[in-house]
Amino acid sequence: MTNFIVPDLKITPRTGGYARGQDGFEHILRSALALLVNHGSAALTLRRIATESGMNVGNLNYYFRSKEELIRELLNAVISSYEESFDEIVHEAGATAEARLENLVMLILEDITTKKTTRFFPELWAMANHDPFVYDRMNELYDRARVSLNELIGEINPALPEDERKILALFISASMEGMTMFAGYEKPWRAQMPMLEIIARRSFIQLVSTLRPGEIKGDLSIGGS
Amino acid sequence: MTNFIVPDLKITPRTGGYARGQDGFEHILRSALALLVNHGSAALTLRRIATESGMNVGNLNYYFRSKEELIRELLNAVISSYEESFDEIVHEAGATAEARLENLVMLILEDITTKKTTRFFPELWAMANHDPFVYDRMNELYDRARVSLNELIGEINPALPEDERKILALFISASMEGMTMFAGYEKPWRAQMPMLEIIARRSFIQLVSTLRPGEIKGDLSIGGS
DNA sequence: GATAATATTGTTCACTTGTCCAAATTTAGT
DNA sequence: ACTAAATTTGGACAAGTGAACAATATTATC
Known part of the structure; x- marks a missing residue:
């Protein structure tokens, strides 16, 4: 685990x-x-x-x-190896949906500190910018990676409609991917990844459980002017 | 603006x-x-x-x-151009610290949808993995980009010690960078960037204003098991 | 152990790469 | 106009590129 x-x-x-x-x-x-x-x-x-x-x-x-x-x-x-692994992760047992979401976040962030992941994905992202095949295959991968995220969000916050859940899952997934260049293998903030994990878990759980339907659509922000 | x-x-x-x-x-x-x-x-x-x-x-x-x-x-x-622009952004007027943080998030996320930014940075990240010069220069850039973020966090949540503020700024910055591959120029979620911006603003503000000192260090999560 | 399918070698090909240099051209100040 | 410095040209060079091919070696099956 x-x-x-x-x-x-x-x-x-x-x-x-x-x-x-x-x-x-x-x-x-x-x-x-x-x-x-x-x-x-x-x-x-x-x-x-x-x-x-x-x-x-x-x-x-x-x-x-x-x-x-x-x-x-x-x-x-x-990419196929990642897809297979994600499918396994989904079926990992866990108590509450919150706990399973936290586990998923931890697993992904720990994988990011791997040499292979830290080095491979930026190359993939760069290639995807100019090679349609890579572009499509990469999006297939992330689509599947978000499926489990999507389901967990649905369990935690059932009131949220499907399309808003999807965007929320994308936000969480993208947030984690962004850590690669900073806290990945041999990166300057690598040692702080455990704290980043805590922040991520806390922030994502809070976000998923408190977001109200429609809040994303209008620009009626909470604390904003 | x-x-x-x-x-x-x-x-x-x-x-x-x-x-x-x-x-x-x-x-x-x-x-x-x-x-x-x-x-x-x-x-x-x-x-x-x-x-x-x-x-x-x-x-x-x-x-x-x-x-x-x-x-x-x-x-x-x-990179120098970005550094200069960030310094200007910092001195943009704004009402509350929250409002200025929201503005900063919006500016960065909008820049990410630019063709140049979407295409340039993944190349930079990939190069930084194997070229020490690029590695150093890239980290210089992001260090400076986080300075203003750091200050705003200090204003919003003065109780937070400096080192925890830094990690929080890194989390926020990295989260936004991660949007590049998904909601950047000609990316599949480009049209949903406005909603991602709302999520980001809401999530970051919430995180910055409610994080308690020391919460990052221990693994005493809030909703966890 | 003969045999046909499969795998590996060594070499050749036309082409592109970064670097270098002598000669020609352009520029700015007198 | 003259001149010296700065810029530009065009072509050379060795090294490396992906691709192609016939010849050789290996494998599995009868």
Whole structure:
């Protein structure tokens, strides 16, 4: 419960081929991810991937028609792993809905401090700005990540209509993602993440449980002028 | 007040040289920024920058010793512009501290919907993961961006000690940055940004005004088990 | 252990990358 | 107009890029 680790890759077995081929396929993607995480997208050249995986350059072209296809498979494998993990997290038991929401927040924020997550997602966000495939796949991931958040909000605050719940879930999810650049792996506020977790839990619970239907729509703020 | 636009670049005039040289210098950085924003960091090649600015490749090497120096100057110019703008925002008049905090939140979230901001910052975050210079410069920027936030928190909740104020400011700032990938320029939730702004204002004000000293440190949560 | 499918190697190709430099052009002050 | 400094040009260079291919080695199955 305290430690929930998302596997690096979720690879759908290829049809046909030998066992060695499956190994090679996974090995290549694993090496590519290591390069991306340790040296950034600029290091993602076929030759560096080949060297990293102890293979010949030509062999990469056997597994992947093009470099673009390799990268797509890589992103897809990483993203699929997150999607699977999120589905598991949802079904984790918990007492009240509030407690389960707090657990979810903790799990996500702890994952953010992971080297892989801290390094991978900014690359993903940057790529999504210029690659429609990455854009779509990324939004698929976050859509699914918000499903459980959405349900918990519904349990805690049933009066809130569905569309407002969705926006609230987005706000909470986006808030947490924003911590990546500041309290992620080797980031200056990494040591303060436990306190950020407390703030996040407190703030999100308060927000979810006290937001009234329609409050989001009009600009009738509470304390505002 | 409604529209606060951060200039693209803040360039410190070079010493010596003709006026034409200064123009060329700025023109190159402007073209490089356009490429980065419109096509991503992969498009930042000297030849594309040269073409974009109607110059010869060799001329870029006259202005910048190396490609790395060009990119550093570019990032520095963009970041400096933000720093200058933040200093101006701080001194914007406002009634209560709450109202000024709400204004600040609105300004930042509106800037996030800008094409330049939505596209530039994810690139910056990704670069900061592997380039120490970018890492330092980025943290300088955010440190300064949080100064005004910090002061407002102190006004609203004077009982809160300085170190807890800092973490609270970080939480708020990071939360807003996280909206970039979801409600930024051409992002799926762009149209819902006004509602996200309402949620953010309400949530942040509530958080800042009700957080008690020491609450962050211990794990004595409010509604928790 | 022969055989066909699968995997790997080594090499070649055309192209792009950043850097460098000598020559030509433009600029500003005399 | 003359001049020296500043700017710009165009082309060269070695190194690296993704892609392609025939030749070789490995695997699983009979």
